[in-house]
Amino acid sequence: MKLLNRVNLNKETINGTRLKSSRIASDFQEMYEYLKKHQNAKKSVLLSIILPLYNEEKTIRSILEDLPRNQSVEIIIIDDHSSDNSLNEIRKVEGYDKFKIIRHLTNSGYGNAIITGMQYATGDVIVSMDTDGQHSPSDIFNLIKPIFDGKADYTIGSRYLGSYHYHLPISTRLGEVLIEKFLHFFFGIKIMNNQNGFRAFDKKLIPLFNEAKFLGYAFCTEQILQAKLSEYRILECPIKLYNREYGYSKIILRKLTLNIFACLLIYYLKKFYLNLLKKRKTIKGFLW
Numbered sequence: 001m002k003l004l005n006r007v008n009l010n011k012e013t014i015n016g017t018r019l020k021s022s023r024i025a026s027d028f029q030e031m032y033e034y035l036k037k038h039q040n041a042k043k044s045v046l047l048s049i050i051l052p053l054y055n056e057e058k059t060i061r062s063i064l065e066d067l068p069r070n071q072s073v074e075i076i077i078i079d080d081h082s083s084d085n086s087l088n089e090i091r092k093v094e095g096y097d098k099f100k101i102i103r104h105l106t107n108s109g110y111g112n113a114i115i116t117g118m119q120y121a122t123g124d125v126i127v128s129m130d131t132d133g134q135h136s137p138s139d140i141f142n143l144i145k146p147i148f149d150g151k152a153d154y155t156i157g158s159r160y161l162g163s164y165h166y167h168l169p170i171s172t173r174l175g176e177v178l179i180e181k182f183l184h185f186f187f188g189i190k191i192m193n194n195q196n197g198f199r200a201f202d203k204k205l206i207p208l209f210n211e212a213k214f215l216g217y218a219f220c221t222e223q224i225l226q227a228k229l230s231e232y233r234i235l236e237c238p239i240k241l242y243n244r245e246y247g248y249s250k251i252i253l254r255k256l257t258l259n260i261f262a263c264l265l266i267y268y269l270k271k272f273y274l275n276l277l278k279k280r281k282t283i284k285g286f287l288w
């Protein structure tokens with residue numbers, strides 16, 4: 001286990017209902033066969049799964065037990081200085097020594113955890129997934145396939161394209177719709193489930209996401225804007241979303257709203273500036 005202070009260095013329940021999707025190795029057989037076709041002699045790890053973790057002692061173990069385990073898949077857990085029993089729960093999982101476990105010295109946010117995870121990822125495609133039991137490992141294949149098939153660079157899980165067994169707070173839905181409209185109107189992006197943390201991206205996007213300024217939950221919005229401004233292909237893919245049955249949401253709504261709007265403003269100005277540069281180049285090219 002690595003202890004790390006990123007500040008200095010630069011998410012089915014445990015009860016029966018949650019176990020309705022994936023479970024057994026054979027559920028991933030199709031994905032394993034598919035990954036085999038992308039394997040080459042030099043490289044064995046094709047898929048890196050990054051798991052941001054903060055005080056999820058009731059769910060982390062069952063999530064790890066549900067994940068695909070195969071030589072082409074690596075699992076990276078970023079414990080953001082949990083104060084509960086999460087780390088001990090990880091140690092109860094069979095073969096836990098194969099996980100890459102990194103512990104931040106201080107709690108430094110959801111986005112920062114993903115950024116740390118990217119530094120340890122060796123796969124061609126990277127998946128980020130919550131550890132609170134709201135996401136199902138059986139949807140990983142939906143997210144990574146368009147990337148391996150060369151149809152997208154960045155995929156975002158959407159409960160609206162899939163299904164949800166989730167009592168969505170009205171404030172969350174309103175916020176989501178508002179951000180959806182902003183993204184559409186100011187950036188030409190159409191993503192309904194825009195705050196969902198179940199995502200996948202090609203490793204070529206790592207340097208771009210490393211530059212992120214918003215290290216909490218606004219990182220989800222920033223990633224979309226970064227990818228769009230760099231002209232990467234973004235695709236929403238169906239996933240299932242479940243209720244959080246244990247623990248608590250770490251979101252502080254007021255703080256998140258402020259950060260998201262600051263993020264939208266900064267990237268709108270950036271877009272404006274980039275367009276200006278493009279226009280100047282075109283005029284220069286026309287005159288000379």
Ligand SMILES: Nc1nc2c(ncn2[C@@H]2O[C@H](COP(=O)(O)OP(=O)(O)OP(=O)(O)O)[C@@H](O)[C@H]2O)c(=O)[nH]1
Pocket residue numbers: 011052053054055056078079080107108109110113129130131132134195197244248249250251
């Ligand atoms: N590493 C790290 N992970 C975090 C932090 N805060 C939350 N997480 C993880 O991020 C995931 C999502 O956290 P939640 O608070 O449930 O946020 P959410 O699922 O987007 O929002 P809800 O719909 O309200 O549950 C979970 O796996 C958390 O353990 C943090 O500060 N650091």
Ligand SMILES: [Mg+2]
Pocket residue numbers: 011130132134244249
């Ligand atoms: Mg959650």
